[in-house]
Amino acid sequence: MKNKELKNRDLNVLWHPCTQMKDHEILPLIPIQKAHGVWLEDFEGNKYIDAVSSWWVNIFGHTNRYINEKIKEQLDRLEHVILAGFTHEGVVELSERLVRLTPKGLDRCFYSDNGSSAVEVALKMSYHAHYNDGIKDKNIFVSLANSYHGETIGALSVGDVELYKQVYEPLLLKTLQTPVPSDMSIDAAVKAANEFEKLCIDRSDEISAIILEPLVQGAGYMHMYHGEFLVLVRNICNKYNIHLIADEVMVGFGRTGELFACQKANITPDFLVLSKGLTGGYLPLSVVLTSDEIYAKFYCDYNEHKAFLHSHSYTGNALACAAANATLDIFENDNVIEENKKTAKYIAKKLEKFLELQNVASIRQTGMICAVELKGYEASERIGLKVYQYALDNEVLLRPLGHVIYFMPPYVITNKEIDKVMNVAFEAIEAL
Numbered sequence: 230m231k232n233k234e235l236k237n238r239d240l241n242v243l244w245h246p247c248t249q250m251k252d253h254e255i256l257p258l259i260p261i262q263k264a265h266g267v268w269l270e271d272f273e274g275n276k277y278i279d280a281v282s283s284w285w286v287n288i289f290g291h292t293n294r295y296i297n298e299k300i301k302e303q304l305d306r307l308e309h310v311i312l313a314g315f316t317h318e319g320v321v322e323l324s325e326r327l328v329r330l331t332p333k334g335l336d337r338c339f340y341s342d343n344g345s346s347a348v349e350v351a352l353k354m355s356y357h358a359h360y361n362d363g364i365k366d367k368n369i370f371v372s373l374a375n376s377y378h379g380e381t382i383g384a385l386s387v388g389d390v391e392l393y394k395q396v397y398e399p400l401l402l403k404t405l406q407t408p409v410p411s412d413m414s415i416d417a418a419v420k421a422a423n424e425f426e427k428l429c430i431d432r433s434d435e436i437s438a439i440i441l442e443p444l445v446q447g448a449g450y451m452h453m454y455h456g457e458f459l460v461l462v463r464n465i466c467n468k469y470n471i472h473l474i475a476d477e478v479m480v481g482f483g484r485t486g487e488l489f490a491c492q493k494a495n496i497t498p499d500f501l502v503l504s505k506g507l508t509g510g511y512l513p514l515s516v517v518l519t520s521d522e523i524y525a526k527f528y529c530d531y532n533e534h535k536a537f538l539h540s541h542s543y544t545g546n547a548l549a550c551a552a553a554n555a556t557l558d559i560f561e562n563d564n565v566i567e568e569n570k571k572t573a574k575y576i577a578k579k580l581e582k583f584l585e586l587q588n589v590a591s592i593r594q595t596g597m598i599c600a601v602e603l604k605g606y607e608a609s610e611r612i613g614l615k616v617y618q619y620a621l622d623n624e625v626l627l628r629p630l631g632h633v634i635y636f637m638p639p640y641v642i643t644n645k646e647i648d649k650v651m652n653v654a655f656e657a658i659e660a661l
C-alpha cells in the first residue's frame with residue numbers, strides 16, 4: 230500500500246534523471262524504504278541486489294556501519310563551513326591522504342560536489358594554466374570517441390555519446406574526438422595513440438588538454454582498452470605541451486583492480502578527477518588533483534589576475550569529507566584491493582558461461598567491472614529494458630546500457646550474491 234501511495238505522489242511531482250517519464254506508465258517505479266549491504270528493500274519487503282552500486286557510487290554497501298558512525302560523529306561537530314578563507318580538519322586530512330594515495334606528482338586538491346562539475350574544473354584549470362603561461366590560443370579540448378564525462382555543458386561537450394549530446398550540439402564547446410583503442414589489445418592501443426599524435430602534429434597549438442576515462446569507458450557501453458594507451462598518450466602530451474586529464478569519476482577507488490586506474494599504467498596525469506566512490510556512495514563530493522607546478526602558475530599577487538576564481542557553495546562539505554575519510558579508512562584497514570582481486574576472479578569464472586548463449590557477442594572484464602555484449606537486436610527493440618524488467622522481477626537491479634548488460638556491484642558482495650546476479654542475468658538474456 231505504501232509502495233503504491235509513494236509511487237503516485239512521486240509521479241505527481243518528480244521528474245527523474247535520465248528517464249523518459251512516460252515509461253513509468255508501464256514500468257514500475259520502486260520506492261526504497263531501506264537498504265543494507267548490497268540489498269535495497271521497498272515498503273512491502275521486496276528486495277533487490279544493487280548490482281550497479283546505485284549509479285556506480287556505492288563501494289562498501291548501503292548503511293555501512295562504519296561510515297554511518299563517522300558521519301554521525303561529524304554531524305554533531307560541524308556540518309559545513311565555507312571553504313574560502315576557512316578550512317576544517319576533515320578536508321585537510323582527506324587532502325593529505327589523497328595526495329599520498331594518488332600517483333606521485335599530484336600535490337593539490339580542489340573540491341567540488343559532483344563528477345560533472347569536477348570535469349568543468351579540470352577543463353577550466355587546464356585552459357587557464359596555459360593562459361597564465363601567456364599561451365592564449367589553446368582553446369580546444371580533445372576527448373576519446375565514445376567517451377562520457379557528465380551532463381553540464383562543458384562536460385557534455387567533451388563527451389561523445391550521441392544519445393545524451395545530440396540535441397544540445399548548438400550549445401556546446403568546440404571539441405575534437407580522437408579514436409579510442411578498438412579493443413583491449415596493445416596493437417589497438419598503439420594504433421589509437423598514433424591517431425592522437427597525428428592530430429597533435431596538426432593542431433597542438435590549439436589543444437589545451439586531452440580528457441579520457443582510463444581503461445574503461447563507463448556510459449560508453451563499458452568499452453575497455455589496454456593501459457599501454459595511457460602510457461603512449463602521456464608521452465605524446467609531454468611532447469606537444471598538452472595536458473592529460475584523467476577522469477576517474479567511475480574507475481577510481483578500486484574499480485579496475487588498483488586504487489586508481491592510472492596506477493595500472495604507472496602514469497601521472499596533469500589533472501585527476503575523482504567523485505562517486507570517494508564518499509563510499511554516501512554524499513556528493515568531487516575533487517580535482519593537480520601538480521604543484523600547475524598550482525604555481527596561479528600563485529601571484531592578486532592584481533596580476535591569475536587566480537582560479539571558481540567555486541561551488543558546498544565545496545569541501547564537512548559531512549562529505551567525513552564519509553570520504555571513513556571510506557579511505559576501510560581501504561586501509563580491510564585490504565580491499567587484494568580482496569577485490571579474489572572477487573573479480575570469481576566473477577570472471579561466472580562470466581564465461583555467458584558465451585554459451587547464442588545472442589551474446591562478447592564478454593569483457595576489468596577488475597570489478599564486467600560486461601556482456603548482446604548481438605542481433607535493433608535499438609528500437611529496447612532489449613536492455615526487457616533485461617532490466619526481468620531482473621527486477623527476480624530481485625536484482627541491473628541497468629543495461631543499450632545492448633550491453635554490465636555488473637558493477639559494491640565490493641562487499643558475497644559469492645552467493647554474485648551467483649544470484651549472474652544467474653538472473655543469464656536467464657534474462659536467455660529469455661529474450
Ligand SMILES: Cc1ncc(COP(=O)(O)O)c(C=O)c1O
Nearest residue numbers: 343344345377378379447478479
Ligand atoms: C567517467 C565519468 N565522468 C563524469 C561523470 C559525471 O559525474 P556526475 O554524474 O556526478 O556529474 C560520470 C558519471 O557517470 C562518469 O562516469
